Amino acid sequence: MPSLAMAQDKDIASPQLTGVGQLDEVVVTGRSLGELGRQSHLPVQLLAGEELVHRRQGGLGETLAGLPGVHLDSFGGGASRPVIRGQTTPRIEILSDGANLFDVSSTSPDHAITTDPLLLDGIEVLRGPAASRYGGNAMNGAINLIDSRVPKVLPQGGLTGAVEARYGTGDDEQAFVGRVTAGLEAFAVHLEGSHRSADDYRIHSAHGSDRLTDSFAESSNYGVGASWITSKGYIGAGWSRMESEYGLPGHTHANGVCHTHYYNDYLDLHCRGHGGFVDPITTPDDHTAYIKLTSDRADLRADYDNLLPGLTHLRLRASYTDYRHDEFDGPTLFTRYANEVWDGRVELTHKPLLGFTGTFGIQYTDGTFAGLNINDLALPFPEDDYGLDGVADYLTDNVAVFLSERRSIGPIDFEIAARKDWRTISASPPPFRTTLPEDNWASEYYGPNWREVLEGFALDSFDQLHPRTEHNPFSASLGATWNIDAEYALALSLAHTERAPSVRELYANGNNLATNSYEMGLTQSPGDWLWDDFPVSFPRSAPDLLEETRSINLTLTKATGPTRFEISAFHQQIDNYIFARLIDTDSERGAAHNWLLYVAADAAFSGIDGQISHDLSRAARVTIFGDYVRAEMKSENDNLPRIPPGRLGVRYAWSSGPLSADAEYYRTFEQDRVAAYETRTPGFDMLNVTVSYRLDVGAERSVDLFLRGTNLTNDLAYVHTSFVKDQSPMRGRNFVFGMRHRF
Numbered sequence: 001m002p003s004l005a006m007a008q009d010k011d012i013a014s015p016q017l018t019g020v021g022q023l024d025e026v027v028v029t030g031r032s033l034g035e036l037g038r039q040s041h042l043p044v045q046l047l048a049g050e051e052l053v054h055r056r057q058g059g060l061g062e063t064l065a066g067l068p069g070v071h072l073d074s075f076g077g078g079a080s081r082p083v084i085r086g087q088t089t090p091r092i093e094i095l096s097d098g099a100n101l102f103d104v105s106s107t108s109p110d111h112a113i114t115t116d117p118l119l120l121d122g123i124e125v126l127r128g129p130a131a132s133r134y135g136g137n138a139m140n141g142a143i144n145l146i147d148s149r150v151p152k153v154l155p156q157g158g159l160t161g162a163v164e165a166r167y168g169t170g171d172d173e174q175a176f177v178g179r180v181t182a183g184l185e186a187f188a189v190h191l192e193g194s195h196r197s198a199d200d201y202r203i204h205s206a207h208g209s210d211r212l213t214d215s216f217a218e219s220s221n222y223g224v225g226a227s228w229i230t231s232k233g234y235i236g237a238g239w240s241r242m243e244s245e246y247g248l249p250g251h252t253h254a255n256g257v258c259h260t261h262y263y264n265d266y267l268d269l270h271c272r273g274h275g276g277f278v279d280p281i282t283t284p285d286d287h288t289a290y291i292k293l294t295s296d297r298a299d300l301r302a303d304y305d306n307l308l309p310g311l312t313h314l315r316l317r318a319s320y321t322d323y324r325h326d327e328f329d330g331p332t333l334f335t336r337y338a339n340e341v342w343d344g345r346v347e348l349t350h351k352p353l354l355g356f357t358g359t360f361g362i363q364y365t366d367g368t369f370a371g372l373n374i375n376d377l378a379l380p381f382p383e384d385d386y387g388l389d390g391v392a393d394y395l396t397d398n399v400a401v402f403l404s405e406r407r408s409i410g411p412i413d414f415e416i417a418a419r420k421d422w423r424t425i426s427a428s429p430p431p432f433r434t435t436l437p438e439d440n441w442a443s444e445y446y447g448p449n450w451r452e453v454l455e456g457f458a459l460d461s462f463d464q465l466h467p468r469t470e471h472n473p474f475s476a477s478l479g480a481t482w483n484i485d486a487e488y489a490l491a492l493s494l495a496h497t498e499r500a501p502s503v504r505e506l507y508a509n510g511n512n513l514a515t516n517s518y519e520m521g522l523t524q525s526p527g528d529w530l531w532d533d534f535p536v537s538f539p540r541s542a543p544d545l546l547e548e549t550r551s552i553n554l555t556l557t558k559a560t561g562p563t564r565f566e567i568s569a570f571h572q573q574i575d576n577y578i579f580a581r582l583i584d585t586d587s588e589r590g591a592a593h594n595w596l597l598y599v600a601a602d603a604a605f606s607g608i609d610g611q612i613s614h615d616l617s618r619a620a621r622v623t624i625f626g627d628y629v630r631a632e633m634k635s636e637n638d639n640l641p642r643i644p645p646g647r648l649g650v651r652y653a654w655s656s657g658p659l660s661a662d663a664e665y666y667r668t669f670e671q672d673r674v675a676a677y678e679t680r681t682p683g684f685d686m687l688n689v690t691v692s693y694r695l696d697v698g699a700e701r702s703v704d705l706f707l708r709g710t711n712l713t714n715d716l717a718y719v720h721t722s723f724v725k726d727q728s729p730m731r732g733r734n735f736v737f738g739m740r741h742r743f
Contacts, residue, residue, distance in 0.1 A: 041415065041479030041491035042130070043069075043555050043568050043610070048122035048146075050660070053164075053740060054690045054708050056117040058173075058196060058217050060094070060143070063117045066666065066686070069127045069568075069609035069627045071644040073721045075514070076728050077171060077201055078217035078246020078291070079112040081105060083721045084127055084141035085570065086605055086629040086643050090502045093130065093138035096145050096299070099317035100134070102341040102367065103295060104325070107504045109723045110251075110514040111337070114242050114295040114323065115145050116221040118164070118177045118194045122146040127609065128553045128570065129495040131475035132417035133361075133402060136499030139475075139549050148181065149225040150236040150301045151188035155181040156700060162742045170710075170734030171201035171215070186229055190238070193222035200247070202732045204716035212728060214247030214288055225299075233304030235316075244293040250727025251289035251513060253281040253329050255593040256375055258511055258518050258586060262526065265535055269518060269584040269595040280334060280376035287330030295323040312357070313349040332378045334513075336391070337371030358405035365398040369503055373510040383435050386442075386454045388462060390430025394503050398423040411483045418476040423500055427466035427507070432458055467523055469506060469543045473498035491555040499547040505578050505598050506543065515723045517594045519580065525597065536583075539599055547600070548575045567610035577603035579640060582677045594677050602634035623651040625666070631673075638676050642721045645671035645683065658694040663687075671720040681720035684730075687712040704740040709733070 045067055047055065057063045061080030065072035071083040081088045089106035094113060103114040117123075123145060130138035161180035167173060179192035197218040200211040220243045227236025257279040258271040273279050302316040323339040345363035370391045381389050404417035432455040436442060442450040477495040484490060501522055508519040520526075522545055527538030555568040580596035587593070609627035616622060628646040633639060649666025670683040692706035710731065711717070717730040 041413075041481050041493040041555070042126055042128035042553055043557075043566055045125045045127075046122055047125070050692060050704070050706075052117075052120065052122060053704070053738070054692065054706055056120075058117075058198060058219070060113045060115055060117060060123075060145075064123065064125065064143070066649070066664070066688075067125060068611050068625045069607075070125060071627075071647075071721050072719055072730075073109055073642070073723075074719055074728060074730065075110045075722065075724060076212065076215035076217070076247055076249040077198055077731075078215075078219075078244065078248075079105075079110050081109065081113060082125075082143060083644055084125070084143075085607060085609070085627075086631055087140040088721070090137050090505075091140045091499070093134045093142045094145070095134065095142060096297075096319075097147060097150070097301060097317070098144060098315070099299070099301075099319055099345065100343055100365070101145070102297075102319075102321040102339060102343065103323050104337045104339050104369070104371065106137075106502055107337070107372070108512060108514050110248050110291065111325070112244060112246065112291070112293060114293075114297075116194050116196070116219060116242065118175060118196065119179070119192055119221060119223075120145055120147055127568065128493060129475075129477065129497050129549070129551050131495070131497040131499070132404065132419045132477045135363075135400060135419065135421055136473045136475060136497055136547070139497040139499050139547075139551075148179065148190055149192065149223045149238040149240060150234075150299060151181055151183075151190050151225065151227040151229070152234055152236075152303070154183040154186075154188055154229055158183050160700075160743065162740060164738065164740040166736055166738035168198065168734055168736045170731055171198040173198040173736070188227050188229060188236075190225045191223075193220075195220045202734070203729050204714055204732050206716050207729055210732075212249050214249045214251070214290070215728070217244070217246035219244035219246075232307060233302065233314075235302035235304075236300075238299045238301070240297050240299075242293070242295045244291075246291055246293075248289040248291065248327075248514065250724035251329075252285055252516065252591045253279075253283075253289070253334070253375075253513055254285050254589040254591050255516060255586075256280045256334075256511055256513060258593050260518065260595065262530065262534075267526075267536055267584065269586040269593065271586045271589045271593055278379065280379055281329050281332055282378075283330040283332045287332075289327070289329045291325050291327050293323075293325035295321065297321045310351055311348055312351050313347075313359075315347040315349075316345075318344040334376070334378055335371060335374045336377060337369075339367065339369045341365065341367040343367075356405045356407045358403060361402045363398075363400045363402075365396065367396040367398075369394045369396065372503060372507055375511055375513060381433060381435060384437070384440075386434035386436055386458065387432070388430045388458050389433035392430060392462070392466065393428040394507065395426050395428060396423065396503075413481045413483070415479045416477070418474070421471075421473050421500070423471045423473075424468065425503065425506065426468040427462070429459060429462045429466075465509060465524065466507060467543055469501075469523070471500035471544070471546060473500050473546055487558050487560050489557045489559070491553075491557070493551075493553040493555075495549070495551045495553075497549040497551065499549070501545060501547070501578055501598075508598065511593075516591060517580070517596045520595075520597045522578070522598050522600075525599075538597070542600060545576055545578070545600055547578055549573070562615040563613070565610065565612040567608070567612070569608045570606065572605040574603045574605070576600040577640075579603075581636070581638075582675070585677065601636045603640060604632045604634060606630050619656050620652070620654045623653070625649050625651065639673050639678075641675035641678055642723070643671065643673065644721050645669045645681070649686075658696070659692075660694075661689070661691045663689045668717070678720075679726070681718050681725060684715045684717035685713055686710075686715065686717065701743045702741070704738075704742075706736075706738045706740075708736045708738075710736075 059080035130142040164177040175196040223240030225238030300318040347361040402419035479493040481491040508521040583595040607629035611625035613623040626648040653662040714733040
């Protein structure tokens with residue numbers, strides 16, 4: 001039966017859930033995105049094996065950029081997010097072996113996704129709505145990161161492992177990776193670690209310099225896990241830590257003092273200090289801005305077949321994440337983010353019933369997030385004043401149930417799925433503080449209880465700015481795949497997705513120095529209190545808003561034979577699409593600062609993506625790939641920001657015995673359909689070449705030597721999907737030399 005999951009040019013071993021396998025094999029348990037793609041009739045691409053080894057970069061976005069339908073939202077060498085069909089987080093979901101990955105990458109583009117591609121066995125990319133399984137944040141797709149931290153199989157021969165070293169010329173990258181899995185009877189233990197350091201990367205000198213200032217990155221990752229493995233499945237636990245420090249190119253704190261004014265007949269974004277408006281960062285703007293990050297994660301994973309009567313499979317995923325990072329400008333700490341999350345999900349797959357097989361699941365998430373709207377940690381609490389001193393915590397409680405059912409009638413496979421969430425977000429205020437003397441104006445007005453009165457005023461103001469929100473999104477999908485014959489399949493997917501706003505979309509109320517903007521969320525609109533005849537019209541706050549998407553996806557696949565292809569066309573109609581509308585711009589401090597208000601409008605996305613490959617011989621294959629997305633605003637006289645342009649490329653792969661090589665060229669076209677506060681982005685060419693050689697040094701042992709050159713034409717490439725595209729171009733010409741030993 002043809003499958004919609006297509007691997008990238010390399011054969012990938014997929015052993016069963018139980019048994020014996022090698023460390024570098026990608027263990028697809030049958031409950032990964034590959035199965036989800038077949039169930040929901042959407043295209044899934046697997047990046048693994050040599051292809052993943054060669055393409056790996058410091059960030060997830062850079063690693064996946066260039067796959068059909070996947071672009072890059074970059075912020076230098078330390079932070080990059082994938083963009084699927086025109087959207088990134090929070091409209092795509094990042095998963096770790098089928099469980100949600102929790103960090104703060106969805107709150108700002110300078111925040112890294114907490115994974116090291118050097119430690120991954122495979123990456124699955126699903127293009128299209130996966131909300132019926134993973135919630136509304138997966139409205140545009142999902143990315144599953146496959147690792148070996150919790151062993152699923154016993155290692156062959158009782159011990160397997162790998163070490164890797166690599167050096168990059170474009171940023172003086174030095175990276176080292178090591179991992180080992182040992183087995184004893186029914187138990188397996190896994191250890192892994194990596195370290196990567198890179199200087200500012202080289203770029204075309206036409207940008208004004210031959211290196212991108214503050215694009216350096218350094219990270220260390222290590223983890224341990226253990227499993228009990230039986231003939232029916234496994235249960236195991238793992239722990240990992242990521243420590244990272246990376247620069248923020250294009251960052252400026254010159255606009256940290258920006259604030260708003262409302263006058264009788266106009267409004268103003270003002271970026272000069274006066275009165276009580278004080279610059280929160282007083283160090284020179286030429287200091288290095290950087291983020292120092294630490295994330296700890298503990299996982300409990302289990303997969304069992306035929307464990308209970310009536311069930312063919314039980315799956316458990318539970319995790320605890322303790323994430324935190326500090327943002328510095330030179331020696332000055334100006335903001336701090338934290339995210340502590342408990343998450344658990346159970347999936348039960350039942351035996352055939354009236355011709356249907358299906359999976360029922362439940363998920364619970366409890367999270368505490370902090371760091372929004374804070375840029376003044378360096379400032380002391382003022383004298384002769386009062387207020388709340390510290391950082392607000394945003395408490396999220398989410399319960400979800402989901403169900404999918406499948407049935408085949410003749411050559412057609414049907415699937416129906418639905419998910420319901422109940423989410424609440426409430427804000428917890430920091431402690432009250434006063435530096436007023438005992439005899440002060442408040443004591444004269446309010447008497448001996450003046451502290452309690454002032455604290456009540458401060459808490460009332462906090463509650464008005466941070467209203468409790470409740471959202472109950474519902475998502476459903478219907479899919480059918482017509483298996484035309486042994487080679488061809490045609491799949492249709494219809495989906496209705498509801499997405500609740502993110503914390504930033506709801507509660508933003510201040511400067512975001514990463515994006516050079518002053519942002520106001522859905523709960524903060526001036527339209528709530530401005531007078532009716534004010535010359536600028538603002539919508540009312542909309543804390544209960546839900547983003548609703550109706551989508552259709554059509555995929556034609558040929559999975560066997562010398563010519564294979566996967567081509568998908570899609571269309572989305574989105575009601576209440578949440579985006580940042582431009583209100584005003586101020587450039588008096590030398591850097592443009594945009595006043596943005598999160599509002600909702602109707603929008604539509606349409607596009608096509610895919611690839612066609614042909615085997616020229618047993619040793620050679622050529623592949624043509626590309627993607628295009630068109631986004632339109634239905635109720636606004638503007639374009640949506642950061643929409644990727646079209647792209648078209650060709651790849652040639654050749655292998656003979658231990659030697660293999662591939663060459664890839666693609667053209668990213670100009671993007672001239674821009675939002676009001678954007679500029680046109682020119683197109684660019686990208687040429688990448690890889691050569692590798694494998695030495696067999698014994699039974700199940702090998703040494704791989706590889707050389708990969710990227711951007712060989714040294715194009716000055718600006719990425720339209722980046723918030724700092726003009727300050728942070730893509731890497732220039734770079735060569736990576738690597739050696740990998742497997743045993």
